Amino acid sequence: xxxxxxxxxxxxxxxxxxxxxxxxxxxxxxxxxxxxxxxxxxxxxxxxxxxxxxxxxxxxxxxxxxxxxxxxxxxxxxxxxxxxxxxxxxxxxxxxxxxxxxxxxxxxxxxxxxxxxxxxxxxxxxxxxxxxxxxxxxxxxxxxxxxxxxxxxxxxxxxxxxxxxxxxxxxxxxxxxxxxxxxxxxxxxxxxxxxxxxxxxxxxxxxxxxxxxxxxxxxxxxxxxxxxxxxxxxxxxxxxxxxxxxxxxxxxxxxxxxxxxxxxxxxxxxxxxxxxxxxxxxxxxxxxxxxxxxxxxxxxxxxxxxxxxxxxxxxxxxxxxxxxxxxxxxxxxxxxxxxxxxxxxxxxxxxxxxxxxxxxxxxx
Amino acid sequence: xxxxxxxxxxxxxxxxxxxxxxxxxxxxxxxxxxxxxxxxxxxxxxxxxxxxxxxxxxxxxxxxxxxxxxxxxxx
Ligand code: SF4
Numbered sequence: 001x002x003x004x005x006x007x008x009x010x011x012x013x014x015x016x017x018x019x020x021x022x023x024x025x026x027x028x029x030x031x032x033x034x035x036x037x038x039x040x041x042x043x044x045x046x047x048x049x050x051x052x053x054x055x056x057x058x059x060x061x062x063x064x065x066x067x068x069x070x071x072x073x074x075x076x077x078x079x080x081x082x083x084x085x086x087x088x089x090x091x092x093x094x095x096x097x098x099x100x101x102x103x104x105x106x107x108x109x110x111x112x113x114x115x116x117x118x119x120x121x122x123x124x125x126x127x128x129x130x131x132x133x134x135x136x137x138x139x140x141x142x143x144x145x146x147x148x149x150x151x152x153x154x155x156x157x158x159x160x161x162x163x164x165x166x167x168x169x170x171x172x173x174x175x176x177x178x179x180x181x182x183x184x185x186x187x188x189x190x191x192x193x194x195x196x197x198x199x200x201x202x203x204x205x206x207x208x209x210x211x212x213x214x215x216x217x218x219x220x221x222x223x224x225x226x227x228x229x230x231x232x233x234x235x236x237x238x239x240x241x242x243x244x245x246x247x248x249x250x251x252x253x254x255x256x257x258x259x260x261x262x263x264x265x266x267x268x269x270x271x272x273x274x275x276x277x278x279x280x281x282x283x284x285x286x287x288x289x290x291x292x293x294x295x296x297x298x299x300x301x302x303x304x305x306x307x308x309x310x311x312x313x314x315x316x317x318x319x320x321x322x323x324x325x326x327x328x329x330x331x332x333x334x335x336x337x338x339x340x341x342x343x344x345x346x347x348x349x350x351x352x353x354x355x356x357x358x359x360x361x362x363x364x
Numbered sequence: 365x366x367x368x369x370x371x372x373x374x375x376x377x378x379x380x381x382x383x384x385x386x387x388x389x390x391x392x393x394x395x396x397x398x399x400x401x402x403x404x405x406x407x408x409x410x411x412x413x414x415x416x417x418x419x420x421x422x423x424x425x426x427x428x429x430x431x432x433x434x435x436x437x438x439x
Binding site for chain 2: 007009014017018020021024091118119120121122141145147148150151154155193196197218222223226229245247248249255256260
């Protein structure tokens with residue numbers, strides 16, 4: 001059977017029963033549930049799930065878009081590498097993000113060789129086919145994407161293959177959101193695919209320390225309603241635990257092989273998140289053994305911090321889960337996917353981009 | 365970018381699987397998986413790398429979990 005059909009678990013009757021359950025467990029005070037995953041936001045917006053929630057339950061996307069949180073410093077490094085004659089390979093949305101001297105797309109129009117790839121393995125292919133040129137893979141993404149970068153580095157890539165590493169880790173970002181006052185977050189939905197790699201157990205310390213419920217959620221509409229129901233039940237009962245609402249993909253320990261790849265190739269250090277600032281222990285850095293593939297080191301690029309966000313853009317508040325896209329005066333007027341002002345309108349996982357695509361504030 | 369899609373394996377060669385992705389063929393690397401893969405298996409693939417083998421029985425298990433919770437309001 002086709003995989004899509006087998007793992008798509010949709011049915012109207014269960015959706016209605018979930019809605020009844022959510023109303024039965026409606027909290028007696030305003031509740032703000034934050035997820036950190038563009039794919040969650042797409043499911044929520046596409047299926048109008050906010051319209052099924054009790055009046056006082058809000059669900060917001062925090063820093064769940066890797067393209068949106070990539071620092072302007074790293075973009076500046078990429079730009080410098082492309083201008084110095086390297087072939088720069090990266091994921092699609094990365095080429096259109098504003099905030100440095102120019103976007104990578106504009107650099108390409110001026111003659112730089114910027115290419116869109118779908119996988120780290122594709123970037124290695126580009127390096128094999130162009131042995132006379134340095135090829136740099138601008139590696140962004142969370143724990144889901146980083147194992148692929150690690151795998152190609154362990155698989156003896158050619159000498160002309162370099163990585164500009166901008167991978168980031170999700171749990172330290174949750175901690176940062178919970179440590180930056182004013183904190184109004186009642187609970188988190190943890191991202192299902194990041195959790196497939198790191199395991200539900202990775203959040204236990206945070207849930208206990210900050211006394212916040214964390215429920216790992218899948219990506220089908222009913223997966224999300226199920227996870228929200230578990231959150232509301234925890235809040236009702238005064239519990240703050242990690243619950244796994246996506247056990248068909250997530251285990252307690254996660255994907256040990258992928259974790260081993262990450263440990264073998266990367267060390268952990270502080271990273272700059274656009275719109276949020278520096279988060280300790282949230283970035284991945286190449287270990288010494290891979291130094292000859294480290295683009296920053298080999299080419300001595302530093303990167304300047306550019307415009308964090310254009311004046312008036314509320315991306316920082318959106319990424320901190322303190323605002324929704326429609327709170328921004330530019331949303332849908334000056335700022336659209338064709339004329340993006342901030343990174344949240346560029347990335348296909350950015351909240352502004354998703355809300356725009358699925359028609360504004362999806363609460364009926 | 366964290367979009368991961370369930371696909372069906374149609375061929376395996378070394379650490380690369382050929383997969384059926386809603387009717388079209390694609391390659392998925394198996395380096396990050398850490399378990400053997402056979403033709404007919406279902407994988408969750410993210411940015412060209414499989415991150416999890418999916419068991420169709422787990423889909424049924426999910427429905428059971430949902431119904432268990434949902435039954436709480438039926439009384
Ligand atoms: S609508 Fe545009 S300008 Fe406003 S917060 Fe979103 S990306 Fe920034």
